[in-house]
Amino acid sequence: MPAKISTMCYIHEFTERLTQEFTVKEITAVARLNDDDPTKIVYLRVKAFIPVDQNIPCQIKDFNKGQVIFLKGKFVACASWYSVCIGLRVYF
Template sequence: MSAKLFAICYVQACIDCLTQKFTAKDIIAIVRLSEDDLSKIIYLNIKAFVPLNEPNDHYIESFETSDVISVKGKFVSRDNYYTVSATSIKTLEFNFDDMPVLGINTFIIGITNQTIKNNDDNISLEFYVEKKVREKEPSNF
């Protein structure tokens, strides 16, 4: 089962690696979880690939360290952070102190082998999703 993610985050660090066909970006980003407590954050390790030969046909905008960005992509939970394969990155006009506290929004995509049940005028489908994402206290890297 894969999960898709949308988050607004602060770019703490970014390393570019140039190849013949694309630029690979390795980004460390921070998502704020609380308006009052700046220590409540989540780290994202974002991977993005920007094609070199396709002018403006991709969804990864230019950004720099200390920018606030919105990220869409697929993610996997790790011990102290989340790995994200970005499909879209947009630069936003915020700084870290002003960026909205949204946490992380996810969409679960999967397959079920259950059939649809008709209950009076309603249609229902029962399935089970196990929670794998959890908030953790920030840690020092």
């Protein structure tokens, strides 16, 4: 069942591929679960769809491995990982 997520996360790695209408970025992000214990983390698999047509408004700015971003979107919890599909809302 989908739920909403809003979190700061670290871009651990990502790949991107081009389709006809979108640049699809598949991201592995890391978020802390506890501010007091840095060993308690969760890995997020994020898929971002960025329109190829630059006339279409998009709130996702270009990012690089190692950056910290604010992630806001919907996610689905799966066995041992979370799948996050962002609705074009990644803030830096």
